[in-house]
Amino acid sequence: MQWGGPVGKEKSYRFALRIVKLCRWLQAEQKEFVLSKQLLRCGTAIGALIHEAEFAQSRADFINKLQVALKEANETKYWLMLLRDSNLLNDKMYESIRPDIEELLKLLVSSIKTLKDKS
Secondary structure: OOOOHHHHHHHHHHHHHHHHHHHHHHHHHOOOOHHHHHHHHHHHHHHHHHHHHOOOOOHHHHHHHHHHHHHHHHHHHHHHHHHHHOOOOOHHHHHHHHHHHHHHHHHHHHHHHHHHHHO
């Protein structure tokens, strides 16, 4: 099964790379280790779950993997907002990455809805 085609897989992978780089920066420059680890875990899990869904055992398993990816994306958005609001990320940095997580959330919601409607 395929989600969002190669575009969706590529977007989630590129986003994970941005998260890895951001977390490295947070740890090196801001000396922030707790929140950055939370962000790293959920921000990279999105793409991992999407890639895992490609080999789902069933349609239900495929949808479930995307739903878990959606939860991880929503959690990622939360940590990014918290980092911004606690002044660990400035507005420019936050606004640079915010559209990426918003796009992944929309793609996941749309894909899950479409898959459920076809069931």
